[in-house]
Amino acid sequence: MAKIVGHEESVMDLQFIRSDLLLTASSDRSIVLWNLNTVLGGSVQQQQAFQGHEDCVRGLMLSKHEDGFYSISNDQTIRYWNMTNGMCERIYVGHEHFIFNINRLNKEYFITCGENNAVIVWNEKQTTSWQSLKLPTVTIWSVLASTSNVFYAAGSDGILYIFTNHNDRRPDDQSQTLYDEMLVKQTKIPFASVSHLKLYEENSLVTIPPRNDGERRLIRSLLDNTILVYEWNQSWKPVGHVPDYNQEEFDHSSGCVPYNDEFYDEVFNVKLNGKNYKLPFNRDQDPWIVSQAFIELNQLDYGALTSLVQCIVNYASYKPKKVENNGLFPIYEFKLWSTMKNLEAFRKKFQEFNATVDEHLRLSDEYLQVTSSEMQNPEAICEELCLALKKLMKWPKNLKFIVSDLLRVLLTNKYFNTYFLHQMESDEFKPGSEFFQSVIQCGDNLSTQLTSLRVVANLFGSVHGAEFAYKNFSYIRENIVKWTDLITNINVHMAYASIWFNYSVLLSDHKKRQNHQFKHMIMEMIQEHNKLIESESYKPLEDYHLVIIIMMNTFGNLIASKFNSQMADSHLQCLQQKYVKCFKDNSEIRYCLRQIEIAYDQYSN
Structure with a gap:
């Protein structure tokens, strides 16, 4: 028995050229041509060696005229060798990993496959791929053509994939989609x-x-x-x-x-x-x-409309994605007036007023039976409530306070707040409209001022409402009742202060923080309140420190928006010198002042 000895490592493939010539490929990176008729000492002798691959040579394929051959390797290349002179004449590049198999597709094309789910179709005359195919499996071990139009690829997932260019054998859309999804997940x-x-x-x-x-x-x-x-x-x-x-x-x-x-x-x-x-x-x-x-x-x-709106309404916020402040400011939560302590008393009073208005303005009994739960969560009856409010807005001026009180409670619900403005802001509730004007100007009695100012503050109950308030800031500021015209009542003053505080919360929004005129006007409202403090006209009001803290928080938010001006410097000095002296026994004011100083040091540079 004769032996063929010469490779230093595993022999990976064999290819007969004639009955007496044999090509072998090895993991030692070499290809050898053996003449089986030349035996010396019991060993077949090497006729020619082909060197050039940089890694294991895995497979061989003869050219169509058998005057040359192709080799595939772990070095990701395919080489064409001239059998006569032993030279490598072409190097085909396109695979990104080991190549495991090569086979002829037709006279001019051949196919290769390998690791990294790749099958490539090559034109013999081109050293770059003619067509590259990705399969939804890690490894393609072997490829074999049955005709010039059909070939098979054997995958490591146990599936045999069949490829063709016959239109009548194309997969249906569902099968193609499934294949594409499998492929994407694998690649x-x-x-x-x-x-x-x-x-x-x-x-x-x-x-x-x-x-x-x-x-x-x-x-x-x-x-x-x-x-x-x-x-x-x-x-x-x-x-x-x-x-x-x-x-x-x-x-x-x-x-x-x-x-x-x-x-x-x-x-x-x-x-x-x-x-x-x-x-x-x-x-x-x-x-x-x-x-x-x-x-x-x-x-x-379109059945998804309500759920999409609710998603926006419930999750839209001015709070930034990344909060890095080390102190109290900026404050991101609006101050809203939501409680209604005695719904039954409110309902009874509402029924009395409802009976006194003209018949075309009256609400039906079903509206008057709205429960406390429906008041706090009015999402399911927003349309009905808005229709009712259109009537209520036309009630006599002396009854508007109870309409405003109802509206301010409803506005604390984000969805109703958004729905109400979506329906009303182009008509009944817009600058210049009768009802909006009555809310802004507040009237001159306690009930009307308190409920109206709380309506304005509660506009900030949703992002859409806050944007409405921001859009109409100049109009509201010019037309709203002044500090000096407020009723001497602590709740009225707190409601009024909360409006300007809520505007200051908007400064956490990047675009609004760039609006220097907006910040300047907020500072002017702070200064107007400061004049009220200096005049000591607040003294008849018990617990007035609550109003002062709201306005100090407004100033703190303004400082945190990097508002640098002589007005801000002057007001800080006023807080440090006069407020501490006037309210030296109030720990809340002292704490708030300290937080403002921290914000000033952090944001003023």
């Missing part, structure tokens, strides 16, 4: 290689056209929030996923969140019909209009 793309790409939502594949062929986008999957890589080649196709995606989705310099090619104040996670959507929202937008546009863009059922 891992490292974040480092796509970190330069922006993250988009799935709807961008329809709404934002590609700039060029081969363009790639990172897309968040609606199904499980996986970050996918899509590539454009006549259509968008997923080519893999990014398991280690770690890009921060928040711009701290602007306080905004990126969404497709824009930035928004908020981007909410919404799950509808088993899919995960991103709902972008700017605080100055109407939640109903945003939700309607979102439904149309994503081709959703």
Whole structure:
């Protein structure tokens, strides 16, 4: 028995050329041609060696004329060798991992497969891939063509994949979608290689056209929030996923969140019909209009409208994503007036007034039976309540206080607050309208002033309401009752102070913090209150320190917005010199002053 000895490591493949010539490929990186007719000392002699691969040579395939051959290797290359002179004439590059098998597809094309779920079709005359196919399995061990139009790929997942260019054998859409999903989950793309790409939502594949062929986008999957890589080649196709995606989705310099090619104040996670959507929202937008546009863009059922609005209303906030302050300021929570201590007494008084107005302005008995629970959670009856309020706004002036008291309680509910303004701000409740004007000007008696001022403060009960108040700030400031015209009542003064405090909370919003005129006007309201303190006209009011603390908190928020001016410096000195002296025994005022000083040191530079 003869032996063939010469390789230093494992022999990986054999290929007969003729009955007397044999090619062998080895993990020692060499290929050897043996002449079986030349035997010396019992060993077949080497006729020629082919050197060039940098790693294990795994397979061989003869050229169609058998005057050369192809070799595949762990070095990720395919080489074509001239059998006569032993030279490597072509190196085919395209695989990204080990190559395990090579086979002919037809006279001009061959196919290879390997690790990293790759099958590549090659044209013999081109050293770059003619077509690259990814399969939803880690390894493709072998490929074999049955005809020039059909080939099979053997996967490590136990599945035999069949490929063809016959149109009548194309898979149906459902099978193709399933295959694409399997493929994407298998193909891992490292974040480092796509970190330069922006993250988009799935709807961008329809709404934002590609700039060029081969363009790639990172897309968040609606199904499980996986970050996918899509590539454009006549259509968008997923080519893999990014398991280690770690890009921060928040711009701290602007306080905004990126969404497709824009930035928004908020981007909410919404799950509808088993899919995960991103709902972008700017605080100055109407939640109903945003939700309607979102439904149309994503081709959703309009039955989702209410839940989308509720998502925006419940989760929209002025509190930043990252809070770094070390003291009391800024304060992010609005001061609202929500309690109604005795609903039954209120209902009884309301019934009395209802009986005295003209019949066309009266409410039916069903409105008068609204429960305490419905008052606190009026989401289900918002439409009915707004219809009732349209009547109530036309009640006589001397009865407006009880209408305002009802409205101020309802406005503390975020959903009703948003719904009411969505319905009313273009007509019954807008600057210049009779009812809005009566609320702003407050009247000259205790009940009217107290309830009206609390309505204005409670506009901040939702982000949409706060934006309405901000949009109309100049009008409200110019037309509202002045400090000096307030009724001498601690609750009236606290309600009035809370309006300006709530405006100061808006300064946590990045865009509003840039509005220097807005900040300057808040400072003017603080100074007007300071004049009231200096005149000592507050002294008849018991517990007036509660009003002072609200206005000090307003000033603290203003300082935290980096409001640097001579007015602010002067007011701080006034607090340090006069307030401490006048209220030296009040620990709350001393604490608040200390927190203002901390904020001043932190934000004034």
